[in-house]
Amino acid sequence: MAGEQRLLLENARQLVLVCGRGEKYLLQAGMASLAVLQNASLVVGQDGYIKAVGPADVIRNQFSGATFERKIDCTGKCVLPGLVDAHTHPVWAGDRVHEFAMKLAGASYMEIHQAGGGIHFTVEHTRKATEEELFNTFKHRLERMRRAGSTLVECKSGYGLNLETELKMLRVIERAKQSMDIGISSTYCGAHSVPKGKTATEAADDIINNHLPKLKELKLSGEMHVNNIDVFCEKGVFDLDSTRRILQAGKDIGLQINFHGDELHPMKSAELGAELGAQAISHLEEVSDEGIAAIARAKCAAVLLPTTAYMLRLKQPQARKMLNEGVIVALGSDFNPNAYCFSMPMVMHLACVNMKMSMNEALAAATINAAYALGKSDTHGSIEIGKQGDLVIINSSRTGQMGAVTDSGQ
Ligand SMILES: N=CN[C@@H](CCC(=O)O)C(=O)O
Ligand SMILES: [Zn+2]
Numbered sequence: 001m002a003g004e005q006r007l008l009l010e011n012a013r014q015l016v017l018v019c020g021r022g023e024k025y026l027l028q029a030g031m032a033s034l035a036v037l038q039n040a041s042l043v044v045g046q047d048g049y050i051k052a053v054g055p056a057d058v059i060r061n062q063f064s065g066a067t068f069e070r071k072i073d074c075t076g077k078c079v080l081p082g083l084v085d086a087h088t089h090p091v092w093a094g095d096r097v098h099e100f101a102m103k104l105a106g107a108s109y110m111e112i113h114q115a116g117g118g119i120h121f122t123v124e125h126t127r128k129a130t131e132e133e134l135f136n137t138f139k140h141r142l143e144r145m146r147r148a149g150s151t152l153v154e155c156k157s158g159y160g161l162n163l164e165t166e167l168k169m170l171r172v173i174e175r176a177k178q179s180m181d182i183g184i185s186s187t188y189c190g191a192h193s194v195p196k197g198k199t200a201t202e203a204a205d206d207i208i209n210n211h212l213p214k215l216k217e218l219k220l221s222g223e224m225h226v227n228n229i230d231v232f233c234e235k236g237v238f239d240l241d242s243t244r245r246i247l248q249a250g251k252d253i254g255l256q257i258n259f260h261g262d263e264l265h266p267m268k269s270a271e272l273g274a275e276l277g278a279q280a281i282s283h284l285e286e287v288s289d290e291g292i293a294a295i296a297r298a299k300c301a302a303v304l305l306p307t308t309a310y311m312l313r314l315k316q317p318q319a320r321k322m323l324n325e326g327v328i329v330a331l332g333s334d335f336n337p338n339a340y341c342f343s344m345p346m347v348m349h350l351a352c353v354n355m356k357m358s359m360n361e362a363l364a365a366a367t368i369n370a371a372y373a374l375g376k377s378d379t380h381g382s383i384e385i386g387k388q389g390d391l392v393i394i395n396s397s398r399t400g401q402m403g404a405v406t407d408s409g410q
Contacts, residue, residue, distance in 0.1 A: 001052075004067045007044040007389065011056045012074035013397040015040035018081055018367045018382040025301070025328045025372040031364040042079065043068075044389035053383055076397050080363070081383050082151025082183075082390030083344040084370035086303045087282045087332025089189075090141045091134050091169045092159045094125025096337040109312050109338070110236065110264060119159065119193040122337050126159035126169070134172045139180065141335070141342065146182050148343040151390035152371065152380050153182060154258070154332065156230055158189030161203070163211050166190045170215075174224050183390065185374040187258060188215060191231040191238050191246050204242040208249045216253045227374070228279070229255040233272070235265040240272055247276055256375050258303075262287040264314070274298035280373035282332065285309060285317050292318070296326040301373035304365070305334040306350035307341045319355035330369040331362065 009015075017035040019026055041059035043066075045051040052059055099112055099121070112118045126134070138155075145153055155176075157169035170186065177184045190211050194200045218224040229250030233243040247257045256279040261269020263283035270291025273281040280301040284291075285308075295302060304317045322329050331351055333341045341347065348362035357365065371381030379388050 001063050001066055004046065004069065005043050005051065005063070006046050006048065006069050008059075008063070008068040008071045009042045009074050009079055009391065009393070010059075010071060012037075012040055012042075012079045012393075013076050014038060014078040015042060015053065015383065016078065016080045016363070017053070017384065018364060020382070020384055022384065023368065023382075024377045025299075025369050026364045027326055027328065028323045028361075031323070031329075031361040031369075032358060034360050034364060042383065042391070044391075048389050050383065050385050050387050050389050053385060072393065074393060078394045078396055078398055079383070080149075080392045080394065081367045081381060082392055083149045083366050084152045084374070084376075084381055085145060085150045085333050085335070085344050085347075085366075086154050086280065086301075086330045086370035086373040087156075087305055087334050088145075088153055089156050089158060089334070089336035090145075090153070091138045091155065091157065091172050092122045092126050092337055093129035093133060093137070094122055094337070096121060099338070103312070113193070114236065116196075118338070120196065122159045123161055123165075123193070123195070127162070127165045131168055131172060134169065135175055138172055138176060142176060142180055142182050144342040145333075145335070148345060149392045150344050151183055151392070152185065152374070152376065154185045154187060154228070154374055156187040156189040156192070158192030158230065161190060161193060161195035163190075163206075163214060166211060167214070170224060170226060177225075183376075183380065183388070185227045185376065186225070187228040187230045188226045188250070188255065189230040189232075191243070193232060193237055200238055200242050204238070204246050207246050212249050212253055215255075219254070227256060228258040230259045232260045233267050233269045234260065234263055235267065240268060243269070244272060244276065247272075247278070251276065258282070258373065262291065263308070270295050270300075273300050279375050280330065282334075283308065283317070284322075285314050287318070292322055292325050292327060296322075299328060301328040301330045301369060303330045303332045303370070303373050304351065304355065305332050305339075306347055306354055307339040308334050310350060310354065311339045316355050319351065319357050323357075323361065328369050328372060329357075329361070329365050330373040331365040332370065
């Protein structure tokens with residue numbers, strides 16, 4: 001093949017495709033044995049999409065007449081798809097180190113929240129911050145995520161709670177979408193907490209009657225493209241009925257449902273998510289057996305967040321049971337002022353040690369399944385022809401026990 005291509009990655013010791021047959025997600029058996037090429041090369045075209053992947057000698061012959069803007073010798077190295085972080089709260093002002101001290105002294109997350117701290121504390125500071133201040137700290141956080149290997153990140157609003165500040169946060173996220181070299185899936189999370197002075201029902205009414213119509217208007221005018229809708233479905237925050245109303249109204253304006261559920265108390269959030277056709281539910285530390293069966297049937301991804309269980313000393317989500325029962329398990333960092341972790345490699349490590357996932361399962365959960373949780377596994381989450389050329393090169397000859405070794409290209 002002739003012509004100018006953008007990038008050639010040559011002669012990688014391992015090229016970890018994750019999957020190679022257009023799978024939208026991987027389940028237990030597929031996660032246990034990932035697709036890997038040995039001594040392989042890869043070409044990214046001028047449009048940023050993967051043009052070819054296969055054994056090094058085959059690619060060399062196929063592209064003998066081509067020129068490349070950049071060539072990287074990957075001898076002895078390993079190439080992975082860019083990592084996908086399926087759950088973050090990265091736009092905020094004001095740190096919560098004092099609350100860490102309170103937690104170490106025995107206070108629970110909900111005790112701090114009910115006393116007006118936690119999310120409320122961050123809301124106060126985020127409302128006061130300028131758009132520029134929020135953008136600058138957000139940009140820095142995204143850069144650190146990218147340095148740790150994340151190339152697609154879900155980013156939530158949710159520290160405004162009123163329309164003005166929620167829009168300010170979403171504008172900041174939109175600006176990063178347009179200007180930064182990292183993929184973003186944006187989430188409206190105006191129901192992250194009940195704002196002071198309102199009941200949950202009043203807050204739900206405000207969201208349905210004022211916030212969502214504004215988002216629809218901004219979408220129609222092309223000013224803002226929000227992808228997902230989120231609610232913190234939790235005892236003392238939004239109950240099942242308010243959650244249902246808000247999520248359904250979001251779905252009605254074209255947002256994907258992707259929400260916080262069954263974190264601190266069993267709420268039947270998973271059952272609700274399955275009923276509403278949610279793309280994903282996060283946390284699920286307190287999910288019921290029926291909830292696990294329901295999300296497996298509904299093909300609703302479970303986004304597990306090992307940093308939260310670690311930080312808050314919660315019981316671990318039942319990753320093994322979910323995997324055994326056919327749930328699409330994904331991972332996220334849950335980066336927020338209470339869980340300050342930029343690194344999906346650290347998240348994968350915690351998932352292995354604390355949630356008893358294997359290394360292969362953790363990698364699949366942080367790539368193809370996390371992309372599925374964001375409705376983006378057509379274009380992200382694996383190394384396949386036609387997908388976006390989001391790649392990580394690691395200075396190591398292998399990533400773990402990859403299992404299936406494929407010697408032919410696609
Ligand atoms: N549980 C709700 N939301 C976040 C925490 C946000 C915060 O404490 O600021 C979470 O996913 O862990
Ligand atoms: Zn969260």
